């Protein structure tokens with residue numbers, strides 16, 4: 001059985017500690033480049049099938065530039081993947097076009113099962129899997145958490161999460177496309193040997209001469225409203241405009257302040273000396 | 283007295299001993315190579331005063347008297363074969379000494395026999411080996427005294443030259459035949475003892491001495507590096523251990539001192555450092571059989587807190603802990619079998635560089651609005667670089683401690699700075715869990731970042747950071763080949779605080795009433811031998827008095843948080859922090875002072891779980907000093 005896992009490399013913005021509104025307060029250190037966690041869950045299920053079913057191979061398919069190659073290779077190690085394929089596309093397509101590119105690649109490689117994350121942490125479209133199934137004209141189940149392939153490799157039993165805590169069990173013939181949600185089991189931990197093998201795995205690059213046409217057009221981004229980590233009361237000596245500005249600037253406002261700790265006596269003394277220092281007390 | 287056969291007998295016994303010893307030594311000498319300088323002075327001091335052995339209470343004393351009680355007569359009797367002519371005075375004195383030495387050895391042997399018998403009734407886990415050496419020694423001494431008693435009956439000598447012998451003469455026959463018999467028995471038993479030496483726990487005499495000769499010199503808290511080029515990655519079987527590690531197994535006498543102080547064992551986990559050494563010993567002859575995961579179960583491997591109590595208490599300088607770590611390395615690096623509970627933390631370390639997965643952007647949030655200078659490439663060299671650690675940066679309670687440290691430093695007029703986002707996890711949790719490659723990654727990143735900045739001294743809040751930066755980074759830096767900054771001095775916050783208190787840079791004015799106990803963090807105390815600052819600081823706080831816990835100092839009991847314990851679940855037995863909390867609650871103090879974020883959390887949890895009527899506060903020494911700051 002050949003499983004293709006579609007993996008997206010994402011740039012996860014985990015904080016907004018910058019000062020520049022033009023970059024939406026995202027400083028360079030606020031990003032980590034990694035593999036979409038839902039895709040990691042897909043890799044985990046693929047590895048599970050590989051462990052249970054003899055003669056299973058896993059191919060890892062990624063679309064777009066290598067922004068997180070180290071993490072991608074860690075994913076290879078984690079799943080014990082046999083091949084790593086990068087698809088290069090010139091345009092920045094919409095989910096429809098993306099799924100078309102992926103479908104072409106899948107058809108070319110040939111697969112019994114395609115797994116992908118249920119959505120990407122950065123764009124959150126959650127469409128590619130379903131579109132892909134349509135292009136390939138195979139069944140699709142979304143948000144699966146567990147996967148079992150029958151010994152003859154003809155059907156798959158999947159468990160998907162419906163609403164809170166409710167699981168649904170479905171059976172589907174293969175070939176099929178499943179999108180994967182993060183499950184209960186901890187991700188596999190790659191051994192040193194697996195990591196080494198993954199690092200040595202050659203990267204196969206594929207591109208297509210004719211780019212698919214997107215159905216929709218991406219116009220722009222609405223910046224997030226800055227959410228400060230902690231809003232200290234704005235400095236009251238400043239004019240209102242600047243105070244509001246400070247609040248909007250959000251993440252980091254350096255404001256002089258003193259937090260007293262220690263025994264009550266020492267705190268009282270702290271307050272008194274503060275008042276004295278600011279000539280509020282004679 | 284000698285018959286013509288005797289030299290032959292002696293030669294046979296010695297031959298058996300030599301051949302047996304050579305066979306045994308061939309096992310441990312097959313271990314992987316390791317560079318260990320020997321130390322004659324250390325060994326002779328060890329044998330002469332037996333300080334380390336004496337720490338074990340009565341057992342230590344019994345060993346001491348037995349050691350000298352056997353050695354002195356042995357030397358005298360060997361010398362006596364050269365037929366010295368002695369005047370009666372010295373001869374009598376010598377007889378007296380021999381008599382006393384024999385009596386001492388007898389007492390020692392009896393102690394060991396009785397203790398052994400008592401233990402085999404109490405616990406099922408004592409070594410299965412029969413106590414042949416002790417029984418033989420007993421026979422030797424008994425026959426010796428009977429011979430002496432019989433001789434005194436035949437040829438009377440002044441009572442004082444052999445008081446114990448005289449006692450035996452009361453119950454001994456007075457016939458030359460009996461004398462001959464007793465002497466023969468004595469002689470054969472001695473030969474037997476020599477011949478048996480390599481085959482019984484007596485092998486600890488040569489192997490133990492050798493192990494002491496090659497013992498570790500530096501601080502205990504440094505783990506053996508892994509060679510990723512040459513391997514092996516951790517220890518799957520005894521074949522992956524170094525000769526020194528195997529020699530330790532050969533030397534272990536199964537005395538159980540390690541186990542009696544092991545928090546994992548005492549809290550009902552399957553791990554016992556004594557059993558562990560026994561298992562390795564059993565596999566010495568079959569180095570290919572599997573150790574990690576088979577002979578030593580996963581439960582044993584993952585319940586160690588790397589507290590080093592076993593290392594500190596072993597009278598033979600055996601270090602059971604490093605074998606546990608080596609097996610962990612095999613589990614993680616070799617098999618990718620990291621414990622499930624610890625995986626998210628390890629992943630956070632990989633992605634974000636801290637154990638909480640908050641990321642470097644949030645690393646200075648604790649210092650918001652405090653005006654803490656962050657070191658940049660252009661800033662002036664501060665007196666000290668404050669190393670906050672993941673806990674200081676992210677743990678809600680320990681952040682307060684970090685702030686208090688800032689307050690103290692400001693009050694003391696010390697120029698300081700932090701690295702801010704340039705500080706990453708030191709790598710201790712990864713390393714103690716066996717994830718050596720992640721540790722190296724984190725350590726190398728930190729070392730490279732250090733090179734961009736100008737500072738000479740690091741003050742670390744957390745003892746784990748302290749130990750890693752101070753003792754382990756130099757080893758990593760050396761291997762990196764960069765001009766690693768070895769001139770950096772690393773001190774722990776408690777040492778630094780004591781310094782500024784003693785230098786009168788701050789005054790401790792406000793009293794803290796009551797009694798404080800001290801919980802010694804393993805990585806400050808046992809790993810680095812730093813015990814005094816905490817005590818001196820507590821005594822310097824007005825109003826506060828110190829009350830030592832039963833298990834403190836070198837004997838201090840782990841909180842359960844080290845070695846990744848913070849992230850692992852204790853599923854068997856009781857919780858380690860619960861044991862410690864109960865001990866603290868029993869001591870009647872109102873405050874426990876420690877100096878480690880893990881201890882702080884673990885003890886607080888443990889004490890809360892006790893639901894005491896009068897809750898006991900747990901505070902870092904920094905918080906206590908800051909509260910009393912004038």
Ligand code: SF4
Pocket residue numbers: 540543544545546547553554555585586587588589590591592593602603606
């Ligand atoms: S390091 Fe501590 S927990 Fe581990 S075996 Fe030794 S005494 Fe036990």
Ligand code: SF4
Pocket residue numbers: 533534535536537538539540541555556559595596597598599600602
């Ligand atoms: S390792 Fe040391 S302390 Fe533990 S049983 Fe062996 S000799 Fe005794």
